[in-house]
Amino acid sequence: MGEKGEENRQRIVEAASALFYQQGFSKTSFSDIAAAAEVPRGNFYYYFKTKDELLEAVIAMRLDAIRANLAAIEQEAPDPRDRLKRLGKMLQTQAETLVEFGCPMGTLNLELCKIKAAQRSDARAMFELFIDWAAEQFSALGKGSAARPLAMHLLSMLQGSAVMSTVYHDPHLIGQEVGLVNDWIDSL
Amino acid sequence: MGEKGEENRQRIVEAASALFYQQGFSKTSFSDIAAAAEVPRGNFYYYFKTKDELLEAVIAMRLDAIRANLAAIEQEAPDPRDRLKRLGKMLQTQAETLVEFGCPMGTLNLELCKIKAAQRSDARAMFELFIDWAAEQFSALGKGSAARPLAMHLLSMLQGSAVMSTVYHDPHLIGQEVGLVNDWIDSL
DNA sequence: GTCTATAATTCGATAGAC
DNA sequence: GTCTATCGAATTATAGAC
Numbered sequence: 001m002g003e004k005g006e007e008n009r010q011r012i013v014e015a016a017s018a019l020f021y022q023q024g025f026s027k028t029s030f031s032d033i034a035a036a037a038e039v040p041r042g043n044f045y046y047y048f049k050t051k052d053e054l055l056e057a058v059i060a061m062r063l064d065a066i067r068a069n070l071a072a073i074e075q076e077a078p079d080p081r082d083r084l085k086r087l088g089k090m091l092q093t094q095a096e097t098l099v100e101f102g103c104p105m106g107t108l109n110l111e112l113c114k115i116k117a118a119q120r121s122d123a124r125a126m127f128e129l130f131i132d133w134a135a136e137q138f139s140a141l142g143k144g145s146a147a148r149p150l151a152m153h154l155l156s157m158l159q160g161s162a163v164m165s166t167v168y169h170d171p172h173l174i175g176q177e178v179g180l181v182n183d184w185i186d187s188l
Numbered sequence: 189m190g191e192k193g194e195e196n197r198q199r200i201v202e203a204a205s206a207l208f209y210q211q212g213f214s215k216t217s218f219s220d221i222a223a224a225a226e227v228p229r230g231n232f233y234y235y236f237k238t239k240d241e242l243l244e245a246v247i248a249m250r251l252d253a254i255r256a257n258l259a260a261i262e263q264e265a266p267d268p269r270d271r272l273k274r275l276g277k278m279l280q281t282q283a284e285t286l287v288e289f290g291c292p293m294g295t296l297n298l299e300l301c302k303i304k305a306a307q308r309s310d311a312r313a314m315f316e317l318f319i320d321w322a323a324e325q326f327s328a329l330g331k332g333s334a335a336r337p338l339a340m341h342l343l344s345m346l347q348g349s350a351v352m353s354t355v356y357h358d359p360h361l362i363g364q365e366v367g368l369v370n371d372w373i374d375s376l
Numbered sequence: 377g378t379c380t381a382t383a384a385t386t387c388g389a390t391a392g393a394c
Numbered sequence: 395g396t397c398t399a400t401c402g403a404a405t406t407a408t409a410g411a412c
Binding site: 196227228229230231234 | 377378380381382
Binding site for chain 1: 210211212214215288289290294295297298299301302303308311312315337340341343344345346347348349351352354355356357361364365368
């Protein structure tokens with residue numbers, strides 16, 4: 001694949017990722033993506049044979065983005081508790097879009113649960129990245145075999161915060177709920 | 189509207205509610221509903237002029253069901269803490285379908301956020317029923333002005349539990365997370 | 377009030393010229 | 395590697411006989 005092709009492909013995946021987030025996977029048509037990516041419709045069957053294949057590429061891109069985010073946190077924050085609190089901070093940073101379209105990771109997973117058994121595990125891998133990483137931090141805090149359940153609970157509370165903020169369309173709610181999550185982290 | 193008509197209408201709404209839950213609102217076609225309700229396709233434009241109108245009827249039915257559930261809890265459990273724990277019990281009772289399709293209330297709200305500004309407030313009313321009711325229980329526990337934030341946090345944690353159980357397709361997770369929620373209730 | 381046939385549109389996907 | 399034209403299937407919705 002040539003240089004120009006790789007560039008087009010990347011534009012398509014980024015446009016698709018944004019639209020899958022804002023409109024949902026099902027409601028996003030190839031026409032929508034083509035218009036957003038400024039690529040002729042029929043053209044991108046050259047890059048992706050099916051919509052599912054495009055979805056896989058979108059998830060792969062998001063997995064890379066999550067890995068980069070977690071790596072950045074590790075560099076910036078040495079303390080395990082500070083690192084864990086940065087996950088809530090991530091939610092607060094994207095508060096404006098969060099109240100509009102929900103958590104990109106959570107809403108995609110829930111949508112795929114209802115329609116696609118195939119890509120369900122791909123989407124779940126995004127959660128796995130966060131869970132594994134958080135469990136490492138809890139292990140560093142000496143939580144032993146409780147590390148993974150604690151990580152699950154942390155992600156659970158953050159997902160709940162995202163759901164409530166979206167349902168009530170209130171960015172303020174995120175700060176309130178994340179505050180309670182931070183108190184919980186300090187109490188451990 | 190006659191007697192037979194009312195019966196047909198009810199069957200349509202119930203079939204639509206189940207399919208909206210299992211497949212999502214967008215992915216459920218009139219054909220799907222007609223087949224499930226065993227009503228000829230073209231027929232139910234007599235009852236509902238648009239899909240949105242049908243959605244409103246589905247939400248109205250679910251609101252009634254929630255009110256009935258909360259009223260039943262009030263009758264069966266006099267203690268506020270026991271009442272609050274019954275919300276988690278509701279999740280555990282529907283664990284089998286929960287891990288398949290997510291929380292009926294949460295997933296519908298999140299889907300409507302992305303596509304329908306109109307019915308968004310209707311769907312949110314389901315949350316309001318739970319929040320108001322839970323806030324009353326916290327008030328009975330003497331929490332004063334903190335009652336509503338506490339109710340929001342309770343629903344937030346329960347929604348998070350539902351999301352995680354669905355993403356990991358594990359009914360066991362619900363019991364684990366609900367246990368932590370119950371510990372939190374007891375700690376107040 | 378019930379049902380069939382079908383209009384009008386949109387979707388994902390394909391064929392093939394350039 | 396790019397783009398147009400279009401297919402076949404599925405969708406919401408309507409018209410009209412019974």
